[in-house]
Amino acid sequence: MAPNPADTALWPAPHATGAVDATVHVPGSKSVTNRALILAALASEPGWLRRPLRSRDTLLMAGALRTMGVGIEETVSSSSSVAGDPDGSGEAWRVIPSGLHGPATVDVGNAGTVMRFLPPVAALADGPIRFDGDPRSYERPLHGVIDGLRALGARIDDDGRGALPLTVHGSGALDGGPVSIDASSSSQFVSALLLSAPRFNQGVEVRHTGATLPSLPHIRMTVDMLRAVGAQVDTPESGGEPNVWRVTPGALLGRDLTIEPDLSNAQPFLAAALVTGGRVTIPDWPARTTQPGDRLREIFTEMGGSCELTEYGLEFTGSGSIHGIDVDLSEVGELTPGIAAVAALADSPSTLTGVAHLRLHETDRLAALTKEINELGGDVTETADGLHIRPRTLHGGTFHTYEDHRMATAGAIIGLAVKDVRIENVATTAKTLPDFPDLWAGMLGN
Structure with missing residues (x-):
């Protein structure tokens, strides 16, 4: 059977020309x-x-x-x-x-x-x-x-x-x-x-x-x-x-x-505010939840943003600076690809620990993140249970996804700050986040 063209085509990750200012309705968890x-x-x-x-x-x-x-x-x-x-x-x-x-x-x-x-x-x-x-x-x-x-x-x-x-x-x-x-x-x-x-x-x-x-x-x-x-x-x-x-x-x-909005799927949009120094609002963010994605409020604030939870939802604002982080992600491993993407754009190194089990996810996420970020000029090293990320000036190139939805959104985050990043098989995001390319373009006003 011939491959679906959407699976093999390279999607030009949109490059942000300024600070984002958007409200994004994230689909259910x-x-x-x-x-x-x-x-x-x-x-x-x-x-x-x-x-x-x-x-x-x-x-x-x-x-x-x-x-x-x-x-x-x-x-x-x-x-x-x-x-x-x-x-x-x-x-x-x-x-x-x-x-x-x-x-x-x-x-x-x-x-x-x-x-x-x-x-x-x-x-x-x-x-x-x-x-x-x-x-x-x-x-x-x-x-x-x-x-x-x-x-x-x-x-x-x-x-x-x-x-x-x-x-x-x-x-x-x-x-x-x-x-x-x-x-x-x-x-x-x-x-x-x-x-x-x-x-x-x-x-x-x-x-x-x-x-x-x-x-x-x-x-x-x-x-x-x-x-x-x-x-x-x-x-x-x-x-x-x-x-x-x-x-x-x-x-x-x-x-x-x-069903609550999927807070882990809100990650790339919150990351966009952090990376561009802009503002993103996620409506209906719950005040109390067992979703691991709620931890993003704490992690991305430590990396340089600020947030306010209102009756309407979560408003997250970037400061224009991205800081490295040392963080144990054992309880929130699914957030690792997006955090690694942001960390690759930070002003200081990051160490992500507690996620050895990611080697058994949709793909070996630790090996995949290391390879793909490094091929764009990064400096990522695998550890026994995570990643050490030293920020470097990145360049364009193809970001492979390994049929892993979170790899695709990680590549899109990097593409905001790095020109000419092309995402292989962005269609894999349909696994948990249907219409991601359209949501991403809408956030950027494209």
């Missing part, structure tokens, strides 16, 4: 949307998801649930008068739970949430569910979910790979109970077992046995969303044992949930 889809599919009654993210990862999740028998009806409103969307929030998905069943084949693409969150759901289905995906998905760790489900009573065929492709032979129920897993390579292993646990006969007790646990905010997000639909969850933060999460079996409520 991928992490919240995909968790909400699963919880709604497992509920005892229908529910609504309003302002869901419509991107490759979320459409893969919705499509997978449909193949297992879940009803997902989409509505789009242009005004508050449209039936089924009384608050006028635009797109809404009505999720209608039903008996999960196979046989079915699930395409996970390269979405970690789909490949990890859905096998426990499939274990509750009646019949075989096969999981397959992009070639890169075969290389991403899945052993924590596979081993954990087997210990809880599931039957899974993976030919001993501990990775995709695989088939879950659902029996309509799962015993559940205590299980120990090593989630050092992905917090999604823990979230995957917790999300479906209310439907397990005995619930679940997940014990993390590894030395480290990345991206804890995403586990907190899972716990908060479970509690919001009626699940009883005990956590280390609520007085439980360290590294142990318990979910009690029980029915889940159907909810009417409005």
